[in-house]
Amino acid sequence: MKRNNTWAKFLLFAVGAFYVLPMLAMARFSFQKVPVIKLGWSTLFKNWTIEPMIDSVTSDRFLEAGWLSLRLAFLSVLLSLLILVPTTVYVHVRLMKARAFVELLSTLPFVVPPIALVVGISSAMRSTIPSFLSSPFSLVPFYVVIALPFTFRSLDVGLNSIDLKTLVEASRSLGAGWMRTVSSVILPNIKAGVVSASFLTFAVVLGEYTVASLLLKFTLPAYLAEAQGNNPQGTFTVGLLLIVVTALLLGVINRVTRSKSQVVSNIWI
Amino acid sequence: MKTQEQVLKFSAARKSFGDVVALAGFDLEVAKGELVTLLGPSGCGKTTALRIAAGFEQPDSGTVELHGVNITNQPAHKRNMGMVFQNYSLFPHMNVNENVGFGLKVRGKESAEREMLVTAAIDRVRLNGLGERYSHQLSGGQQQRVALARALVFEPQVLLLDEPLSALDAKVRAELRDEIRLLQSEVGVATIFVTHDQDEALSISDRICIMKDGHVQQIGTPRDVYLHPANAFVARFVGAMNEIEINVSVSSIASIGELQLDLQVSNISGPTAKMLLRPDAVSICLRGDQNSLNATVVGQHFSGATTMVRLRLDHNDTVVSALLVSRDVTVAVGEGVGVLLNTREAIIERSND
Numbered sequence: 001m002k003r004n005n006t007w008a009k010f011l012l013f014a015v016g017a018f019y020v021l022p023m024l025a026m027a028r029f030s031f032q033k034v035p036v037i038k039l040g041w042s043t044l045f046k047n048w049t050i051e052p053m054i055d056s057v058t059s060d061r062f063l064e065a066g067w068l069s070l071r072l073a074f075l076s077v078l079l080s081l082l083i084l085v086p087t088t089v090y091v092h093v094r095l096m097k098a099r100a101f102v103e104l105l106s107t108l109p110f111v112v113p114p115i116a117l118v119v120g121i122s123s124a125m126r127s128t129i130p131s132f133l134s135s136p137f138s139l140v141p142f143y144v145v146i147a148l149p150f151t152f153r154s155l156d157v158g159l160n161s162i163d164l165k166t167l168v169e170a171s172r173s174l175g176a177g178w179m180r181t182v183s184s185v186i187l188p189n190i191k192a193g194v195v196s197a198s199f200l201t202f203a204v205v206l207g208e209y210t211v212a213s214l215l216l217k218f219t220l221p222a223y224l225a226e227a228q229g230n231n232p233q234g235t236f237t238v239g240l241l242l243i244v245v246t247a248l249l250l251g252v253i254n255r256v257t258r259s260k261s262q263v264v265s266n267i268w269i
Numbered sequence: 270m271k272t273q274e275q276v277l278k279f280s281a282a283r284k285s286f287g288d289v290v291a292l293a294g295f296d297l298e299v300a301k302g303e304l305v306t307l308l309g310p311s312g313c314g315k316t317t318a319l320r321i322a323a324g325f326e327q328p329d330s331g332t333v334e335l336h337g338v339n340i341t342n343q344p345a346h347k348r349n350m351g352m353v354f355q356n357y358s359l360f361p362h363m364n365v366n367e368n369v370g371f372g373l374k375v376r377g378k379e380s381a382e383r384e385m386l387v388t389a390a391i392d393r394v395r396l397n398g399l400g401e402r403y404s405h406q407l408s409g410g411q412q413q414r415v416a417l418a419r420a421l422v423f424e425p426q427v428l429l430l431d432e433p434l435s436a437l438d439a440k441v442r443a444e445l446r447d448e449i450r451l452l453q454s455e456v457g458v459a460t461i462f463v464t465h466d467q468d469e470a471l472s473i474s475d476r477i478c479i480m481k482d483g484h485v486q487q488i489g490t491p492r493d494v495y496l497h498p499a500n501a502f503v504a505r506f507v508g509a510m511n512e513i514e515i516n517v518s519v520s521s522i523a524s525i526g527e528l529q530l531d532l533q534v535s536n537i538s539g540p541t542a543k544m545l546l547r548p549d550a551v552s553i554c555l556r557g558d559q560n561s562l563n564a565t566v567v568g569q570h571f572s573g574a575t576t577m578v579r580l581r582l583d584h585n586d587t588v589v590s591a592l593l594v595s596r597d598v599t600v601a602v603g604e605g606v607g608v609l610l611n612t613r614e615a616i617i618e619r620s621n622d
Contacts, residue, residue, distance in 0.1 A: 166358045169325055172345040173352035173429075174372035174419065184371075188362040 023243065030236035053241075056227065056234030065223035068136055072219065073205040076143040077198045080151045083144065084197070088155040089186055092164050099156075106152035109145055114210040117142065122215065136217045143205045150200035158193020159186075195256045199249045206242060273300040275337075276459035277322060277427050282331035284317050291317040293483040295331070299427070302457040304450065308470040309480035309506070315463045316431060318480075322461060323429050324348050335426060346375075348427075351420030351458075355432040357412045359404035365391065365415050366400040372423040390422040391415075393452065410441040417449065421456055428453065428460040434469065446473055467507050471495060479503050501618040504545045511546045511589040513582070513610075514620070523617070525610075526584035528562055532612050543618040548577060548592035550611040553600060561607030564589075566600045580608055 028039055033047040056062055091099050109117070121142070125132045132138050144151075167189065171181040187194065209221035218226075220242070227235045277299040284292040292314040299305045307315035320326040322333060324345030332341045340348060351372075359368050369390050373383045391400055394414040404412055413433050420428060430449070434442045450473050453460050464470055470477050471491040479486040479494060479502075487499035498504035515523050515530065517537050523530040523544075534542060554561050567588060568579035576595045581588050589608070600606055 162361070163356055163358070166354050166356045167360065169323070169345070170352070170354060170358040170360070170416075171371075172325075173323055173348075173350060175346050175349070175375040175423070176371070177344075177346050180375060185360055189360070191362075 023240065026236055026240055030233050030240060050237075052231060052233035053237035056231055056238050057241075059227075059231075059234075061218075061223055061227065062238065065218050065220045068218060069206055069220040072137070072139055072143065073202045075137065075140045076147065076205050077201045079140055080144050080147055080197065080201050081194065084148075084151050084155055085182070085187070085194070088152065088159055089164075089182060092156075092159045093168055103152065103156065106148045109148050114142075114146065114208075115214065117145065118211050118214045133215060136219075139212060139215065139217055139219070142211045142215075143201070143208060146208060146211070147201040147204040150204065151197040154193045154197035154200065155190060156193075158190030162189045192253075192256060196253045199253050203246050203249060206246070273302065275299070276301050276335065277461070278334040278337075279318065279322070280332045280334070282318070282321055282328040282333065284314075284321065284326060284328050290483045292321070292328070295483075295485060297478055297485070297488065299459045299461060301459050302454065303475045304453055304460040304462055304473060306462045306464060306470040306474040306477045307480060308464060308467060308477050309486075310465060312482070313480040314483040315465075315480050317483075319429055319431055319461055319463050322427065323350055323352055349423070349425050350427040350429055351423070351425035352429040352431065353413065353416045353420050353433040355435055357404065357409065357416070357436070359407075359412055359415055359419075361404050364401050364403050365396065365407070368404075368415055369419045369422055372419060376423060386422055390418040393421075394418045394448075408441075409437050410445055413437065413445060414448075417452065421452070421458070424456075425458060428456075428458045430460065430462040432463055432465070435464070435466070442469075449473070471507065477507075479506060481506075496614060498616060501543075501545055501616055504616045509548050509590060509592075511548060511551060513544045513546065513587055513589060514585065515542050515544045515617075516540060517542050525562060525582075528560065530610070530612050532615065532617070534617050537617055537619055539620055541620045543620055544612070545616040545618060546589075546610060546612070547614065548590040550614055551580075551589055551591035552609045552611070553578065553580075553591055553593065553598075554607040554609050556605050556607045558607045558609070561609050564606055564608045566602050566604045566606060568602060569598070569600075571595065580606065582608065 029036065030052060031048055031050060032039070032043070033049050033051070034043045057066075087102070091102050122133055125138075164186070167185055168181055171185040176184065206220060208219070209225065212219040212222050213225065220238075224235050224238060227238075275298050277297075279295050279297045282292055282295040283290075291312075295314070295318055297305065297318070307318055309315050317326060321328050324340075324343060324347075328341065332339050334340065335348065359365075360371065363371065366384075366387055370383050370387045373386060378386070387400075391397060394417055396411060396414055396418070399407070399411065404415075407415065416433070433449070434446055437445065446469055449462075462470075462473060471494075474491055476488060477491055477494050478488045481502055487494055487503045489497070489499075494503060495508050498507065504510055513525065515525050515532075517523050517534050517540060521534050521537070523532040523534045523542070525544075530544075532544075556563055563583040564580040565583065566578060567581050570577040570579070574595055576593055576598045578591045578593055578598060578600065579588055580591060591608070
């Protein structure tokens with residue numbers, strides 16, 4: 001037992017180091033005004049500064065990109081939930097036979113590279129609704145699709161962990177229509193799944209570069225790519241910031257899914 | 270019951286799932302205050318009938334009427350029927366009070382009135398003081414009580430019980446069974462109770478509807494069904510049955526070995542047939558008594574007031590059971606006795622071969 005424990009600790013440490021060391025290096029590079037060639041033990045405590053970060057986050061380009069990304073993230077979460085909550089509930093209540101098929105569909109974004117998605121959709125849209133691609137919000141449907149594997153799975157697991165059929169029938173027998181059943185009975189019981197679907201979508205949107213750059217939309221990742229040339233330190237601070245925010249979001253998911261009324265639905269985390 | 274107001278009425282309701290006929294022309298009327306049990310083995314259509322009443326399934330043809338109004342196509346949430354499920358169905362994110370109050374909230378009742386009705390309903394199922402608990406803090410029996418309170422609090426026109434006791438252990442099951450019956454008669458609501466447990470059906474029902482393969486076999490009071498089963502299936506399904514092979518002569522005279530039976534078997538042609546007889550229609554006498562068969566006692570099963578005695582008939586080795594009042598049992602295993610068959614309630618079935 002003891003040996004296993006030591007091994008487990010060692011592994012945890014190794015994995016932790018794998019993630020943390022590059023971030024520490026990144027932090028030194030971003031927050032220290034020392035030429036890269038001189039970054040070593042002797043300069044460990046010299047010239048720490050948050051100037052590049054301030055420069056970065058106060059620049060108009062960052063604010064523009066950040067504001068767009070936030071709105072895109074919010075809209076993508078909303079659209080994802082609007083489409084997927086009714087769909088997954090319907091599949092679970094009425095069409096359980098089709099569940100495997102829907103699951104397969106939801107994993108397609110893993111298989112289809114984003115570039116194929118963009119080329120396909122943009123050529124289809126250019127000949128039908130050309131104005132669609134000119135708005136930056138045309139990214140929202142792309143993001144909904146790219147986040148699909150995560151959103152579907154989160155909701156699916158949530159629905160699997162409750163006795164959905166009985167709960168739905170109990171609710172309906174008590175006089176609640178479908179809207180009421182979904183909002184008062186189903187959603188509160190798959191809260192954990194909904195929250196994690198939302199945060200995962202959020203994280204996908206904040207990190208997605210390919211589609212945005214191919215469609216020439218100026219989102220946060222696009223800003224990072226652009227600013228790398230003139231303020232490399234600043235872009236790294238933003239990168240770090242994104243990592244920290246995402247980690248915090250994951251922490252929040254963990255907390256929510258472990259709240260005590262959700263005993264049933266946190267099995268997956 | 271006949272004079273009372275009819276609440277729920279099925280007329281020729283049919284339902285198939287693919288090739289499987291779940292319900293083949295189902296007719297049933299349930300009166301106000303009456304408790305009708307749908308009894309049968311799994312797959313007999315009893316649950317389908319209940320789900321059609323609840324609005325969770327649509328019949329392929331036929332109708333369901335509530336107080337004379339055709340509700341066949343009415344959605345489940347508009348039917349005003351309370352239902353208790355086999356699986357625990359309490360909403361896990363709501364406490365007992367909120368669960369019981371859900372139906373009232375949906376109906377737009379003010380919170381003061383709701384609170385009053387909820388408290389009364391919880392008192393009624395003897396769970397006072399547990400209103401703040403969540404379902405995972407309640408035992409199975411308590412959960413079903415809450416489900417019952419929740420189904421009755423909005424004064425439904427029909428109460429539907431889908432094997433509500435089958436997940437509970439024997440003692441709680443018997444207790445809750447009696448409670449359900451008491452509560453149901455107090456409230457006076459028309460009730461359909463689905464079960465596959467014949468004891469439950471016999472003890473709780475005003476009438477029992479016995480089903481098999483989607484067909485109704487018999488509808489009658491528990492007494493009727495037990496004492497005068499309409500056919501061999503009902504006879505076998507409700508209560509214990511002895512099966513004894515008999516001979517039928519060309520002139521329709523039935524006999525077991527040398528003993529001629531006092532029995533009309535006009536519709537049986539074969540040389541042999543099967544006689545179904547309740548254990549309480551079998552009694553023990555001295556060997557050689559008039560009209561008795563010789564048998565040997567092979568076992569006794571004592572259960573308080575009554576004892577089930579197992580007897581092997583000497584002439585063909587058939588083992589039959591006799592249900593006797595314990596005080597009258599004076600035989601021992603291995604003893605030779607005479608057996609008297611009260612064939613008045615016997616059911617004769619054609620032999621398979």
